[in-house]
Amino acid sequence: MRIRPIQPDELPVFAGAATHSEHVGAVYDYVFDLLIKGSMRTEWCYVAESRGRAIGRAAFWTLPKMSRPLDVVLLDVPWETEGAYEIGVNLLQEVFRIARLFGVDELGHVMDSPGQWPQWQFHEGERAALLESQGFRVDRVMHRFEFHTGEAKLPPFDERELLFRSLIEVGEEAFKAALIRVSEGSLDRRRLVKRRQLGPEAEAQETFDQLKSMEYDPAWWELAFTTDDRPAGLVMPTRVSSAAIIGYIGVAPEMRGKGYGEVLLVRGTATLLKTGAPLVRGDSDIDNRPMAKVFRSVGYRQFATRHEFKVSLAT
Numbered sequence: 001m002r003i004r005p006i007q008p009d010e011l012p013v014f015a016g017a018a019t020h021s022e023h024v025g026a027v028y029d030y031v032f033d034l035l036i037k038g039s040m041r042t043e044w045c046y047v048a049e050s051r052g053r054a055i056g057r058a059a060f061w062t063l064p065k066m067s068r069p070l071d072v073v074l075l076d077v078p079w080e081t082e083g084a085y086e087i088g089v090n091l092l093q094e095v096f097r098i099a100r101l102f103g104v105d106e107l108g109h110v111m112d113s114p115g116q117w118p119q120w121q122f123h124e125g126e127r128a129a130l131l132e133s134q135g136f137r138v139d140r141v142m143h144r145f146e147f148h149t150g151e152a153k154l155p156p157f158d159e160r161e162l163l164f165r166s167l168i169e170v171g172e173e174a175f176k177a178a179l180i181r182v183s184e185g186s187l188d189r190r191r192l193v194k195r196r197q198l199g200p201e202a203e204a205q206e207t208f209d210q211l212k213s214m215e216y217d218p219a220w221w222e223l224a225f226t227t228d229d230r231p232a233g234l235v236m237p238t239r240v241s242s243a244a245i246i247g248y249i250g251v252a253p254e255m256r257g258k259g260y261g262e263v264l265l266v267r268g269t270a271t272l273l274k275t276g277a278p279l280v281r282g283d284s285d286i287d288n289r290p291m292a293k294v295f296r297s298v299g300y301r302q303f304a305t306r307h308e309f310k311v312s313l314a315t
């Protein structure tokens with residue numbers, strides 16, 4: 001077996017490696033979209049070959065404006081066969097070696113259950129066992145929600161009790177200050193860990209930079225204020241390659257429990273729907289029950305559970 005990067009004309013080979021035939025077209029379209037939007041490069045796509053046939057694959061993914069890989073995606077081997085584990089080990093070890101050459105010291109991977117578009121991650125148990133055997137650990141578990149225009153209508157919340165000001169109006173420093181405020185006491189495990197590790201200011205800067213690397217319009221991002229000009233929260237809708245998403249939503253600690261989360265979510269969802277998005281997605285930490293309740297009250301439905309894995313590559 002050998003593992004190699006694909007050539008520019010080998011996208012069909014990559015898409016078809018260890019993929020059920022009915023999903024090859026969808027995987028191809030997904031990869032092509034990632035390439036167009038700058039989240040993937042052809043030379044970041046690898047296939048495992050045996051006797052001239054592609055039997056496995058993996059690729060690096062990053063945010064569109066970043067140069068180094070953040071995650072390994074589209075990891076697939078012939079899970080039904082006896083040698084699948086060995087193929088997976090060799091594939092991941094090569095991925096780790098190449099990632100270190102890029103200067104990457106931590107690599108992520110996400111797994112959605114049940115298996116679905118765009119990565120079709122079936123054989124969840126085998127996948128998890130392979131990942132954990134190679135040093136991946138579960139970093140966070142998320143509930144995934146989506147709002148379909150054909151399935152639900154946004155509730156008519158009264159927004160007159162809140163005033164909204166866009167990023168254009170208030171500027172970046174005001175937004176970063178708001179991020180520091182709304183992350184205080186967060187029930188998102190990773191956000192709390194990052195806040196402790198980096199400090200509130202650095203964590204807010206990192207979050208802001210990551211969201212800016214996605215597709216967005218500064219007019220979409222808004223701070224909310226009460227009628228007496230007290231900060232109430234913020235909402236930051238964005239787009240990624242696979243969907244329109246609620247990139248960030250948060251309520252100031254002293255304003256929680258007043259229903260402002262629902263108002264902010266309706267506002268952000270409506271913003272994305274006006275751009276023509278047929279659906280909007282959002283994630284909530286499995287421990288953040290209040291946020292999950294907000295998603296459901298606005299008309300979102302849970303469509304998946306996401307396990308986010310991390311592996312340290314530091315030597």
